[in-house]
């Protein structure tokens with residue numbers, strides 16, 4: 001069966017007001033989908049509205065707030081593609097033994113947020129719909145001081161395999177980015193470019209990826225009707241380097 005076009009399909013992207021989610025919204029809208037994105041902060045919402053230029057809808061919702069998610073899903077009605085690219089949790093990049101229990105647990109807010117998105121969104125999904133989540137290369141590339149990223153990413157990937165089995169024929173997949181130049185690194189300020197270059201110098205493709213490259217991977221799993229329960233790496237070969 002050929003890949004399905006997303007033209008005319010309804011696509012909802014939680015965590016879609018910046019970075020990878022926003023690039024996915026732009027790509028899906030350009031492919032003719034009806035797209036809604038959501039995030040928490042007004043600053044990202046305003047930037048997303050500017051980027052959208054009316055090509056997609058921008059709303060406020062939080063992966064941890066079922067009411068805000070439900071309000072959005074009620075507006076959309078039947079959802080063909082439910083995507084979550086939200087960060088959704090606080091990560092403390094220190095060795096495990098130097099973190100407090102609270103710091104370690106806080107990283108798992110990403111998983112709980114994705115779980116709420118799927119639980120709240122499931123009744124709205126079309127019977128041939130699809131769910132796509134975003135993990136990250138630390139799930140399978142183990143580095144010191146990255147246990148929160150690694151553990152929560154691996155949990156997201158395993159949740160996806162469980163959901164693919166339980167929710168079939170709805171397809172459920174996850175895309176795993178490597179180091180990608182997004183707002184996630186804006187706190188580095190003027191050092192961002194140099195830091196990203198240093199972080200990626202040993203990768204097989206020695207540069208940071210772009211949001212558009214990861215969005216390409218997300219659109220692939222959304223459209224290919226023979227793909228479910230799969231993790232697609234878009235990481236410049238980071239996990240092999």
Ligand SMILES: NC(=O)c1ccc[n+]([C@@H]2O[C@H](COP(=O)([O-])OP(=O)(O)OC[C@H]3O[C@@H](n4cnc5c(N)ncnc54)[C@H](OP(=O)(O)O)[C@@H]3O)[C@@H](O)[C@H]2O)c1
Nearest residue numbers: 015017018019020039040041062063086088136180182183
């Ligand atoms: N960039 C990388 O190098 C990289 C690497 C591996 C994995 N990832 C993963 O890729 C995904 C996207 O990351 P990104 O780099 O595109 O991040 P980003 O540029 O910071 O964008 C994250 C988006 O998620 C929204 N968001 C965060 N928490 C949310 C919540 N609780 N509810 C709703 N929206 C929320 C943000 O808006 P508000 O903050 O305004 O809500 C924003 O729209 C994340 O899951 C991240 O962990 C990224």
